Amino acid sequence: MAVAAGTGLELVDHAVLPGKGTLDEALGRCDAPPPALPAAAPPPPATGSFESRRRGRTVAYALSSAPSGDRPLGVCLALHGFGSNPLQAVNTGNYPRLLAASSAPFVLAAADGGDGYWHPHATDDPLGMLFTEFLPLLASRHGLQVDRVAVAGWSMGGYGALLSALTYRSQIRYVAASSPAIFRDYADAERVNPGAYDSQADWDRHDVTARAAELAGLPLRIDIGAADPFAPAVRRLRDRLPDPSVVTFTTGCHDGRYWDSVGPSQVESLTKALA
Incomplete structure (x- = not known):
């Protein structure tokens, strides 16, 4: 019985049997350290919408930023995860609280990309919407600098951030990908997210892993929890990157606790990149 129980636990631990999340919680693998945060509450994000030809629908957006004074502000695009939205995107990782207490020279800007994994489909192009419609709108409607931008993303949005760097490289100043939802192959993607x-x-x-060599020379960081279910695929990506040191594994799972834990260092990196 002990051998059988041990074998079953091992299968759960390797996600062959269901229950890995419960096991990770029980073993403390999801206990990402909470960050020290500024006390002052940030103002609520600004919101708006526009008609997108690339997506064929009205697209909602949200903006959050540091106090600007007379400084011109750049843009960090915030790419939301599957089943999420722009307001959730700009609030992930405590970014608004961190920005409100800082002199970060940028606005965090999120638009609704739907659940299509940020890449172009036959009738929906969320990535094209960001770079050919949303950025020009941020310049014309909000007076922001959009010639070269940073991109931050979480889960599906982390994958989208990496894909944006491959697709619009000349417009990218920095990429911060958190827990990117990367699959090992098409069959894996179909099984997890048809x-x-x-x-x-x-x-x-x-497939960003197959194109990993194209990320050479791009200012980039990838943060992921060691117990994240996407960790094996991200390790595979890391091993193909020209600079594997841009990938950091620390304690955590695929959740807000982990994204909160890496938020302060990400905002610091983005601030330096957009200064």
Whole structure:
């Protein structure tokens, strides 16, 4: 019985059997250290919407920033995760509280990219919406600097942040990808999130791991919890990157506690990049 129980526990631990999240919680693997945060509450994000031809619908957006004075402000695009939205994106990792207490020279800007994994589909192009519609709107409607931007993303948005660097490299100043939801192959993607990719060919075009060499020289950081279910695929990506040191594994799971824990260092990195 002891051998059988031990074998079952090992299968759960390697996500062969269900229950890995419960096991991780019980073993303290999700106990990412809470960050020290400024006491002052930030102002609520500004919101708006626009008509997107790239997405074929009205797209909502949200903005959060540090006090600007007379400084021109740059942009950090915030890419939300699956099932999330712009307001949740700008609030992830305590970014608004950190920005409100800092002199960060940028606005955190999030637009609704839907659940299509940020890459182009036949009738929906959320990544094209960000770079060809949303950024020009931020310049014309809000007076922001959009010539070169940073990108931050969480989960599906972390994958989208990496894909944006590959697709719009000349416009990217820095990328901060948190817990990027990267799959090992098309079959893995179909098993976990059916519809994320339209076909094997669609997967092949947008597989960031296969294109890892193209990220050479790009200012980049990837943060992920060691107990995150996407950690094995991110390790595979790390091993193919020209500079594997941009990937950091620390205690945590695929949740807000982990994203809060790395938020302060990410905002510091973004501030330096956009200064």
